[in-house]
Amino acid sequence: MATSYNEARLTPAWLPRQRVLESKIDITPASWKSQYRDYWETDVTVFEVSEPHDSLTVVASSQVEVTPTPAREERMGWDDIAGPLFQDLLAEYLGQSSATQPTEELAAFAADAAGRFSPDGAARLICEFLHEQVRYVPGATTVHTPARDAWEAKSGVCQDFAHLAIGALRHVGIPARYVSGYLHPKPDASIGETVRGESHAWVEWWQGTGSASAPRMTRKSPITTWSWPALASIATCRRCLVCSPEQAATLRCR
Known part of the structure; x- marks a missing residue:
């Protein structure tokens, strides 16, 4: 070259x-x-x-x-996110793309959750539902795979979970964004121990006083800690490809 x-x-x-x-x-x-x-x-x-x-x-x-994110008092209701302030300031995190457009089945579940819970409660239920329905299968998809295809296959990786969650959340009017970064695979590593980090992607949604993160999706069972302290954020955007995660990182515990 x-x-x-x-x-x-x-x-x-x-x-x-x-x-x-x-x-x-x-x-x-x-x-x-x-x-x-x-x-x-x-x-x-x-x-x-x-x-x-x-x-x-x-x-x-x-x-x-x-550091772990402290729990926030929920202040955002459905009337708040439907108001002109949210619709204007967070418009870019409300619109769908070909990567995030949900299927009718997922959209229906999201609408049902929104009808029974607060915005934050509905968001958490949607993410838990996705973890139950979608298996983590490395190589099952690519960065170009739309959420609809991952849902039909009921398999994918972290970026697919993020796209599925973003699509479902935006469908019911909850502002959501894609986050790219690294996951520390061994939180209990000894001081000075070097471990191989994992590229990761996850979803964040707006709570009115800040953002909340969905639990990680890896080869192991999902961890339902919503503010996972071993996630290092690199970039945020509307969807993958705008801020795609890198393949790997080397992390040294301090």
Whole structure:
């Protein structure tokens, strides 16, 4: 390759539950680079390699301190999210896309949950229902697989669960977004122990006073802790492909 221009979304986000102590990106071959924050508030590293090259290595190293999110008092009701303030400010997290459009069956379940529970209660019930119905099967789908196909197959990976949940939540008017990041697979690791992290994707929905996260979906049984402390957020967006997770990360316990 003679030259290449690239964008990398590998810098962890600053959040109330997440502090970025240090972060750097090393690129081989050496290149100039700059950084900007995109429309979705994700830090993007831009770099260009102007010399001929047959390989490109990008290594992102970050030290992140993550703490559990304290429980929030629910303040958002159905009348609130139907109001003009929510409809205007969070419009981009309410519209469907081809990746998130739910099936009639899932839409009906979401509507029933919304009719019986508060917005937050309905959101949690929808996510629990998806964990019961959809099996985690690596390789069953790709980043281009729409939620409808994953639902019909009743199998997929984390990005499919996120798309399914987003579609169901938006169907009943709950603002929801896709989150890309890393999962620490061994929360009880010893100090100084290095473990191989897992790329991950999950869904967040707006509660009126902040966002709540759905439990992770992995090869093991779903964990129903809604603010999982071993998740490190990298990027947020409306759907996958806008902020696709990377394949792996190396995490060192401190």
